[in-house]
Amino acid sequence: MTRIFVTASGTEIGKTFVTCAFIHQLRSTGRRVAALKPVASGFDNAAIEETDTGALLTALGHPLDSNRIDAISPWRFTEPLSPDMAAARENRTIPFSALVEVCTTDREADITLIEGIGGVMVPLDDTHTVLDWIEAVDAPVLLVTGGYLGSLSHTLTALGMLRSRDREVAGIIVDESVEQPVSLDETAAAIRRFSDQVPVFTLPRVSSYTNAPDLLPLLANYL
Numbered sequence: 001m002t003r004i005f006v007t008a009s010g011t012e013i014g015k016t017f018v019t020c021a022f023i024h025q026l027r028s029t030g031r032r033v034a035a036l037k038p039v040a041s042g043f044d045n046a047a048i049e050e051t052d053t054g055a056l057l058t059a060l061g062h063p064l065d066s067n068r069i070d071a072i073s074p075w076r077f078t079e080p081l082s083p084d085m086a087a088a089r090e091n092r093t094i095p096f097s098a099l100v101e102v103c104t105t106d107r108e109a110d111i112t113l114i115e116g117i118g119g120v121m122v123p124l125d126d127t128h129t130v131l132d133w134i135e136a137v138d139a140p141v142l143l144v145t146g147g148y149l150g151s152l153s154h155t156l157t158a159l160g161m162l163r164s165r166d167r168e169v170a171g172i173i174v175d176e177s178v179e180q181p182v183s184l185d186e187t188a189a190a191i192r193r194f195s196d197q198v199p200v201f202t203l204p205r206v207s208s209y210t211n212a213p214d215l216l217p218l219l220a221n222y223l
């Protein structure tokens, strides 16, 4: 079974939106899809439908019931902070080996999409970052970035860190930001000049992830 890890240059960039678009497109082509958002901060039990967990479950066509929520998001924290700090506020920690195990367990699916949290170098606890998590899961990575001012450096820094651990980057998706100083294509072209062979796709702002352009070519080698 294929696993893909969805990470980003930072938070609020488009990981969940892109993951939902992939879920929709994969399901539309008859693939059995599983998705995980194992660590979620800023989780509001009173508004599940607004959480990443709720968005993924809806895209998967599942009800937002507590068993499903526990299964796809075992570690949920109330404070909208980095996971290490959000957990500490609740006198909890994220058990790294259990986190990796949840992500590497075989599921009845052709592909499992794992949404990370924040960017590549967010701490999960006192000794592990998201990059350590990516390395331990050993899945190809989709890197979601934006068109905002500053994104080029954030994107290439994230890419450099992934490469420093020999991670396979399946693709970069430049997701249109609310404020962009240049066009999406200009940002994508600049990233391409520095990202070697990695495919770089663009995703304009659309009314729903169901209207996103075809992103499946990015997964062609993995399906």
Ligand SMILES: Nc1ncnc2c1ncn2[C@@H]1O[C@H](COP(=O)(O)OP(=O)(O)O)[C@@H](O)[C@H]1O
Binding pocket: 008, 010, 011, 012, 013, 014, 015, 016, 017, 018, 052, 175, 176, 203, 204, 205, 206, 207, 208
């Ligand atoms: N291409 C897009 N078109 C329209 N809205 C988008 C697009 N990409 C992201 N968004 C919206 O931007 C916000 C942040 O995206 P999200 O996927 O939640 O980021 P992340 O998961 O990286 O924190 C969400 O409200 C999301 O619906």
Ligand SMILES: [Mg+2]
Binding pocket: 015, 016, 017, 052, 115
């Ligand atoms: Mg998200």
